[in-house]
Amino acid sequence: MQMIKTCLLLFFLLPLMLFSDPLEKKLSDHIIYNKEGANPIGYLKLSKDNPIQESTYLYVKFAIEEFKKYKVPFVVFDIDSPGGEVFAALKISQELKKLDSQDGIPVVAFIDNWALSAGALMAYSCRFIGITPDASMGAAEPVLMAEQGKMETASEKVNSALRAEFANAARFFGRDPLIAEAMVDKDIILVIRSGQVCRLESETDIITTGKNPDKIISRKGKLLTLDAMQLMNLGVADFEVPYQPLDAATNTGSMIPFSECLLSKQPFFHQIPDAYLIDYQSSKISFFSFLANPLVASLLFMGLLVGVYGEMSHPGFGVFGCIALVCLSLILLSSFAASAIHWLELIALGVGVILLAIELFVLPGFGFFGVLGIILSIGGIIAMMLPHIGDARFSFDPAQMSLAAIDIVNRLGYIILAMLVSLLIMGVLSRFLSKRKVFFKKMVLTGEMDKENGFVAGVLDKNLPAIGSIGTVFSSLRPFGKVIIDGMLLDACAQTGSIEKGQSVEVVHLEGGKIVVRPKRGL
Numbered sequence: 001m002q003m004i005k006t007c008l009l010l011f012f013l014l015p016l017m018l019f020s021d022p023l024e025k026k027l028s029d030h031i032i033y034n035k036e037g038a039n040p041i042g043y044l045k046l047s048k049d050n051p052i053q054e055s056t057y058l059y060v061k062f063a064i065e066e067f068k069k070y071k072v073p074f075v076v077f078d079i080d081s082p083g084g085e086v087f088a089a090l091k092i093s094q095e096l097k098k099l100d101s102q103d104g105i106p107v108v109a110f111i112d113n114w115a116l117s118a119g120a121l122m123a124y125s126c127r128f129i130g131i132t133p134d135a136s137m138g139a140a141e142p143v144l145m146a147e148q149g150k151m152e153t154a155s156e157k158v159n160s161a162l163r164a165e166f167a168n169a170a171r172f173f174g175r176d177p178l179i180a181e182a183m184v185d186k187d188i189i190l191v192i193r194s195g196q197v198c199r200l201e202s203e204t205d206i207i208t209t210g211k212n213p214d215k216i217i218s219r220k221g222k223l224l225t226l227d228a229m230q231l232m233n234l235g236v237a238d239f240e241v242p243y244q245p246l247d248a249a250t251n252t253g254s255m256i257p258f259s260e261c262l263l264s265k266q267p268f269f270h271q272i273p274d275a276y277l278i279d280y281q282s283s284k285i286s287f288f289s290f291l292a293n294p295l296v297a298s299l300l301f302m303g304l305l306v307g308v309y310g311e312m313s314h315p316g317f318g319v320f321g322c323i324a325l326v327c328l329s330l331i332l333l334s335s336f337a338a339s340a341i342h343w344l345e346l347i348a349l350g351v352g353v354i355l356l357a358i359e360l361f362v363l364p365g366f367g368f369f370g371v372l373g374i375i376l377s378i379g380g381i382i383a384m385m386l387p388h389i390g391d392a393r394f395s396f397d398p399a400q401m402s403l404a405a406i407d408i409v410n411r412l413g414y415i416i417l418a419m420l421v422s423l424l425i426m427g428v429l430s431r432f433l434s435k436r437k438v439f440f441k442k443m444v445l446t447g448e449m450d451k452e453n454g455f456v457a458g459v460l461d462k463n464l465p466a467i468g469s470i471g472t473v474f475s476s477l478r479p480f481g482k483v484i485i486d487g488m489l490l491d492a493c494a495q496t497g498s499i500e501k502g503q504s505v506e507v508v509h510l511e512g513g514k515i516v517v518r519p520k521r522g523l
Contacts (some may be wrong), residue, residue: 002084005150023238023239023268024267024268026128026238027128028128028268030074030106030128030237031073031074031106031268032073033272034172035273037273037274038274038275039073039258039272039273039274039275040070040072040275040276041072041073041074041075041272041275041277042063042064042066042067042075042076042105042275043075043076043261043278043279043280044059044063044075044076044078045078045279046077046079046081046119046122047076047081048081048082048113048114050223051081051083051084052081052084052085052088052089052092052118052119052122053084053085053088054088054293056084056088057091057092059280060092060095060096063280064095066278067278068103068105068381070278073105074105074107074108075099075105075106075107075108076107076110076261077108077109077110077117077122078110078112079109079112079123080111080113080114080115081116081118081119081283082114082116082119083116083117083118083119083140084117084118084119086142087119088118089118089119089122090121090165090333092116092122092125093122093124093165093169095176097169097172100126106128107125107126107127107128108127108128108129108130108263109123109125109128109129110129110132110261110262110263111128111129111130111131111135111136111137111231111237112135112262113136114137114152115135115137116138116139116225117139117140117141118140119137120140120166120180121140121165121166121169123174124166124169124170124173124175125169125172126173128175129231129236129237129238130239130240130241131231131239131241132228132238132240132241132242132243132268133242133243134228135228135231135237135240136225136226136227137183137225138183138223138226139183139223139224139230140163140166140184140223141159141184141185141186141223142158142159143342150219159185162184163185166181166183166184167180167181175235176234176236178190179197179217179224179234182223182224182390183223183224185223186220186221186223187221187224188220188224188326189201189205189206189218189219189220190216190217190218190224191206191207191215191216191217192214193212193213193214193215194212194219197217197234198214202220217234228240239266241263241266243262243326246259246260246261246262246265253278255277255279256276256277257275257450258272258275260277261277264486283498290332290507291328291330294410294411294414295414297331297411297444298415298417299333299416300330301327301331301381301415301418301419302418302422302425303323303326304323304328304331304381305419305422305426306320306323306328306422306425306426306429307321307322307325308320309426309429310323310324310420311324317408328381332384346377348377349376349377349381351373351376352372352373352374352376352377352378352379353373355372355373355376386408386412397512464510465486465488465490465507465515466507467507467508467509467510468506469506469507470504470505470506470520471483471484471486471490471504471517472502472504472505472506473499473500473502473503474489474501474507475501476497476498476500476501477505477517478494479494479497479498480492480493481499483505483515485507486514490515491515492515492516492517493514493517494516494517494518494520495508495509495516496518499518499519503516503519504520505518505519505520506519506520506521
């Protein structure tokens, strides 16, 4: 009796098992939409008119944060791109995979025509890939701009790193990594042998005769680019949507009816009720991408160094201090926008500033705390200017370096150059800044300081006042400035804090040629 029940059960379930759609099940397992209410859908677009660059990464990053607020069930990534900057594409790839694996929001790449070079990496970084009949994907060999505007193939270390990134992205969502690598490396030979994708060392290994000859996917010397049929047959794409008429466009700002997107004609997506696309738009992206440019970031760093030097070289707070604050603020703003800033960098910068303050306002002279403060402050700022340093994989073998490591090495080159130029500018300022120039008249003390008028050029031991001598502050001590003691104008340093102009002070310590004073105590 039990055997009869089992046979009857199989009789009714077998047709369902045979005719069920694996794609439908895969989509329904990962995309959980609201069957009774509105369904906001995230919408990202890569256009062939705008190559992938740092602004594209910021666009994707900010858009994802917006999509999370709407609690979208999935994101549509409309790709029609010839490629762009490699490292920007790598960062976008990480954001897409993190959105799926950590936030549970899958991304559907919809290739409408091109997904070439970095655009192919974008597609591989999505859980689902849909295509149109004229879609193509591949040709991802990295190239660099050479002399006279000619394009040259990048070095093997860049090629190797990008090949690994493509393989990892393909493997992440269960696609064949060998096909992804062949899109980057033109020396890879791939064939289908006994239903499996195989890599061969030489074209002489290709089986061309017999009952089951190899089906060639890519030959040596040619980058792999797949058309729509190949994308489907090799399992790179999950589904194809034929071209068909769409609903008339509706001007609704950032909210677009899903029916205006060709993807909505695919059977699974067509059944989603009350669906609309959230087309993220923001004017701040261009500004942040400008700040994130390595050259601009290095110029800001140079302005910060020169500004701090100029401010410390002259009493009071003036133009140089403003320049330093503006540059530091823009560096911090750019780092926060790109999420390149971490607590360690902030702690290093904060501790460095505190140590500098202790050295300048509490301890006389400039010693260990000052040097350590400078090292921590500069180190923290440089770390902020090196985004994703934690993801970098360094190696003495250039072929084993990750793309993040290569980008960091390039950025370090800009930073080192900025530091060298800053030192040159500081040398020029130290020599010529005190000359009489209209721009600096309010910042720099001008005029002759003759001995007959009570000025002393350089404080020698024989001119030092005795400890306990009483004087008046001539220019505010913050902590360095000038005081008048026994009719002489002398350089001095406040023992603690700052002392304003006009206050009475007494000498408490003599250190070499340095006079340390404190406010005069009452009787």
